[in-house]
Amino acid sequence: MRTLPRETVVDTLEAQLCEEIVTGGHPVGSYLPPERELAEGYGVTRTTLKHAFARLTQSGLLETRHGIGTRVRDFVRLGGVDLLPLLVRHSPGWLREIFEVRRGVGVLIAEQAAARATDAQRSELRGLLEAVTAAEGGEAVQLADMEVHRALSRATGNRVYVLLTNTLFNAYLPVRSHLVAPFADPAAARARLEPIVAAVAAGDRHAARAAAGEYLAATEQIMLERLGAA
Structure with a gap:
């Protein structure tokens, strides 16, 4: 306490x-x-x-x-990207632009992770995917999902991708409670992530990019619909 x-x-x-x-x-x-x-x-x-x-x-x-x-x-x-959390907190219109960057960066990360991930990183991704299923409650699933994406960025071997991923997640923090809708069902959250992890584990760059694109589009739509309702 x-x-x-x-x-x-x-x-x-x-x-x-x-x-x-x-x-x-x-x-x-x-x-x-x-x-x-x-x-x-x-x-x-x-x-x-x-x-x-x-x-x-x-x-x-x-x-x-x-x-x-x-x-x-x-x-x-x-200014720099460190301003994003502040700007989102006071002007949520920035969130749509963040989502646009999220899509562009996210597919590149998945593609590079498929090309460069080590066996240990592939194993870590599979373990983190299981953690999404085991999480209880929307916020816990959301955080477990974030860890999968952090691991994907690390698997690229490019530390700038890691920092960009952290920055985008930090930008969500002021409105994170309104972005929890895609994570209400752990099984559904896992199902959306699984094709990305499978493609990265198989070293299939094209499949990883396509799977990431589908995941990002689906979760973005759910989040924006919930924000609109809020």
Whole structure:
């Protein structure tokens, strides 16, 4: 048991400013109003405002020019993939674009895994597939499914694929509870994954790519339908 973290005033202000930035309330390239004016408008101290600014600067959304002011960065042009979880949390429209990348990267990973996986990695994939069936509850199945994909990315022998996979999964975290629908039935989740694992185990690149494409399209459709309903 542990005490759950409580949201602070800085957390609330950071979330509010982030929402206003990513939705265009504070346009890219614009300077925010003076600190005193902002602090009064939000009903916070200037110290609280500075803490929120520091977080958003670290996230890549703001930049401060001493003697001039705090400006909204062009985060789409200059930012990195580490911004995705933040952007999805405050603007779920990013999720469709993440899914598009997921499809493109996912089929490449499966194809490369089929070509490069070692015997030990093939064995690991089969074991992780069984873990999907054994998992209880949608969230547990979802996490077990993720481990299969992490193992596929490792089997490519390309660490960039591993990092991209981690980044995409991290981007899902803010809305993960809404993406659990494909994993409600462990047997069905396993059945969708099994053709990918079988093709990788057989070293069949074309079959692995095709199976990954089918899996990604099917799970994406289910997730987006559930998000639309939510």
